Amino acid sequence: QKEVEQNSGPLSVPEGAIASLNCTYSDRVSQSFFWYRQYSGKSPELIMSIYSNGDKEDGRFTAQLNKASQYVSLLIRDSQPSDSATYLCAVKGGGSTLGRLYFGRGTQLTVWP
Amino acid sequence: NAGVTQTPKFQVLKTGQSMTLQCAQDMNHNSMYWYRQDPGMGLRLIYYSASEGTTDKGEVPNGYNVSRLNKREFSLRLESAAPSQTSVYFCASSEISSYTDTQYFGPGTRLTVL
Numbered sequence: 001q002k003e004v005e006q007n008s009g010p011l012s013v014p015e016g017a018i019a020s021l022n023c024t025y026s027d028r029v030s031q032s033f034f035w036y037r038q039y040s041g042k043s044p045e046l047i048m049s050i051y052s053n054g055d056k057e058d059g060r061f062t063a064q065l066n067k068a069s070q071y072v073s074l075l076i077r078d079s080q081p082s083d084s085a086t087y088l089c090a091v092k093g094g095g096s097t098l099g100r101l102y103f104g105r106g107t108q109l110t111v112w113p
Numbered sequence: 114n115a116g117v118t119q120t121p122k123f124q125v126l127k128t129g130q131s132m133t134l135q136c137a138q139d140m141n142h143n144s145m146y147w148y149r150q151d152p153g154m155g156l157r158l159i160y161y162s163a164s165e166g167t168t169d170k171g172e173v174p175n176g177y178n179v180s181r182l183n184k185r186e187f188s189l190r191l192e193s194a195a196p197s198q199t200s201v202y203f204c205a206s207s208e209i210s211s212y213t214d215t216q217y218f219g220p221g222t223r224l225t226v227l
Binding site for chain 1: 207215
């Protein structure tokens with residue numbers, strides 16, 4: 001069974017701060033990693049994908065991947081109240097499970113004004 | 114371009130009743146997926162269809178059946194609903210099952226089984 005673990009949260013940060021979300025995974029052959037944002041009562045929407053070791057930046061969001069440590073993180077700089085949501089880490093299976101996504105349980109983030 | 118659509122949005126069933134959840138996508142994607150989401154459990158894959166004409170079991174397939182009707186449509190059937198199937202069901206699609214492709218989600222169906 002492929003495991004994806006996220007820091008349990010909930011996480012609460014003030015407006016303007018950096019929010020740090022973490023995720024570890026068990027499948028060493030995984031090559032693709034995704035962060036989805038899910039507002040309450042809504043469906044998940046993709047905010048970042050990362051495939052190579054290192055950092056990937058997109059606006060206020062930075063994804064970091066370390067395959068040796070089987071660790072992926074999401075940093076949100078200058079956090080805004082509109083960033084309050086649940087963030088889901090997803091890992092795409094390799095080998096015979098290519099194409100399937102394995103999700104963590106999510107970390108609930110609250111950004112307070 | 115509606116993306117991924119699901120019907121119905123809400124449904125209440127009694128134990129033992131059957132129903133079919135419908136999903137359609139207009140992005141010409143090959144792969145489609147059904148997930149369920151329970152509080153504190155994340156998203157769990159029920160069934161998926163890598164391409165038209167194929168279906169495979171995911172993590173939690175018991176109590177469900179699927180049909181890939183054509184490239185656009187992928188339905189999920191509950192033959193005899195149980196309270197344990199109370200959940201939010203999401204359909205998703207992606208272009209191909211490569212390691213780079215992104216899955217896009219529908220709005221979800223909120224199902225309650227009494």
